[in-house]
Amino acid sequence: MTLDSKAPKGIPLAEKWKSSKFNYKLVNPANKRKYDIIVIGTGLAGASAAASCAELGYNVKTFCFQDSPRRAHSIAAQGGINAAKNYRNDGDSVYRLFYDTIKGGDYRAREANVYRLAEVSVNIIDQCVAQGVPFAREYGGLLDNRSFGGAQVSRTFYARGQTGQQLLLGAYSAMNRQIKAGMIKSYTRHEMLDVVVKDGKTVGVIVRDMVTGEISRHAGHAVLLCTGGYGNVFYLTTYARGSNATAIWRAHKKGAYFGNPCYTQIHPTCIPVSGDHQSKLTLMSESLRNDGRVWVPKAKGDKRKPEAIPENERDYYLERKYPSFGNLVPRDIASRAAKEQCDAGHGVGETGLAVYLDFADAIKRMGQKAVEAKYGNLFDMYKQITGENPYTTAMRIYPAVHYTMGGLWVDYNLMTTIPGLYALGEANFSDHGANRLGASALMQGLADGYFVLPATIGDYLADVERTAVSTNSPEFDEAEKAVRQRIDTLLNIKGKKTVHEFQRELGLIMWEYCGMARNDAGLKKGMQLIQALRDEYWKNVLVPGEAAELNQNLEKALRVADFMELGELMMRDALERRESCGGHFREEFQTPDGEALRNDDEFSYVAAWQYQTQSAADSILHKEALDYEFIKRSQRSYK
């Protein structure tokens, strides 16, 4: 199968989305209610898509595993959302946001997609304000902005340190309005465990009620996977504990190609690991880098308190290495630089796996009050977790897994390689290339859900039979049977090791061999280790309890089983990509001063993997070539 991105070609960038919208087939308003759309996931992408499709008149069902749509992982986003409003008059434009995103992604994203994202970004802010999202404002009553995540313009809109929460509550309120209107039926504490495909088209899903254990079938004319990222394959991450890859992995096994699985974002400003008991890592918004300064002691193994280390014995290594961007270099660069310092013995704290993020100068310059107003909640959180006071001593930070740029491969219309199956938000691979800029995930999730999908889905549905899809078919029978079998198998192994132990072990393997720096030998070894761990899992896992009850161990066991396969594919992808780009750093490919060395001649493509067997060694690689019509590629430089 050749991959067709369906991105319009041969017309000016600014015309592509407009012209596509005009060319899409439309569904007659009276017919829309005859189409059933199933939305899996109610984060920013899912909630906005569900509400917008329902407003158009489609019949929508939503599913999420939390007890309320409002609790999706999007709720945790802190820093903000980008939009090319140019309210600051500081030279921002749609083109600049487009350019920054392509460059930030190290030239591994599709031009047409990214331009569209930048274009609709402005509508997102309008939409959210109209919903009553309480963004930060200035004294004149207009919206405030800040510069974020390495951007040289102030285009980030925010709601204190809780932007994701406020945006999600906005999308959730739009959903609630449609639930009330009878256009959306919302299922909470329900987990999707398989996609059903018939005659090459998506016809529905198999779902488990997490309270009763009941397995049910749901049919639809289209299914949207809005299930978020798969970073929890690393175990210790900034993701919510429940975030998982099951929906997209099951879709992958049914034929949806997986795009760029190895592209993982490691966020530079997280609270370091403190011990084996740790269940998650907490991110502190990188807006902290606007005023905080990152440094390590010049002397190796310096165990003095940070306050006791004089100025001339500190190395502000980001400011030194990247004078023009300083502490605001993109995430991949900041993370790698921290690892470099720690590997070289300059790390601080008990484990030596941390660097300082210091606000002493900011407090001197702006006063403690101003720092408190800007970052108070983040400082409180730090204190809560570490027991230290960041107003008087420098914070310790270390990089942690935070986001996955990879995901299901989708075309310009957000459709996967299975007709009728779409992927939105973090669950797809689109838009961010090999590295995502700060405040751009919220933008992408809402762009996909509010504006892109509602326009593209009609083009597919217009050609689909309007009669209700039946759940009475051999395909549904088979999918349901397979789900039941998987559950029974897991419950009946009755081995000796807990799911939790397996998950931690998998995470350690991933972090060691597929983390911030990767190499050929390590990846090969990692793949073997995962295969062995997976074999052991299916022989020795211990899952207490029964299928027909609320059983949290079983939920986790199903998710970890899928992570065990996905992890290996990530390694295979990282192995095949013999270049460094964005978040993917191959030690063999670096410039003399240690920066990522891209290879556009050989690797300017999206890797789209086709599933064959449980072992990623058998997966088939398809390449979607990335042609740059408008932007001239260069070596990324933030010096």
Add this chain to the structure above:
Amino acid sequence: MKLTLKVWRQKNASSNGNFETYQIDNIIEDMSFLEMMDVLNEKLTKENLQPVAFDHDCREGICGTCSMYINGKAHGPLKGVTTCQLHMRSFKDGDTIVIEPWRASAFPVLRDLIVDRTAFERIQQAGGYVSVNTGSVPDANAIPVAKAHADTAFESAACIGCGACVAACKNGSAMLFVSAKVSQYALLPQGNVERADRVLRMVAQMDAEGFGNCTNTEACEAECPKEISVSNIARLNREYLAASLSK
């Protein structure tokens, strides 16, 4: 440290529950409360017993999923934090900790420490939104909003929907939660048009769900992890009165 845990165990909504006592060792101060529960659950699992079911997700105080009633307080002894943000440094060696689910007739127990909070969903569906469709809106800066109003609206909107206010209240009242949502919209021009209708519908739904009456004990504010102010309740009462009179 060594601890004695008295934990509420209940198989499902229709069975009777009871307290079970567990001894647990090697707990360190840096652990969060939920990490301590993870240790207990690993231990139970290894003994092939059912681990304690409890709700959690983000583990950083924002999703509103975690919900434990610890030593007679919703979210435990610390002010302004959720269960997941509570750390074991708030306890000491030898302590006995009593852990229960939210207790309220509108929040039935589903299993162990997990309750059904869908009553909150229905209240929000009754009117917790501004009726705008995607796409049909003015420019974001078309309507200025006084900073003070925007900030106060934000403070109300910071509610995480955890339900601690209901659990803390001897009447099982949901007034703090409902008033926070009503306030957010009442303070913003965008919410103004449907203001009267909204408050009437949300309060009617709250009553229909079987939440108790507010008798101004202010226990809700004291145990709310986001320190949502009871001044929201006063605003709700004013909004409700004004709306009732205008009908």
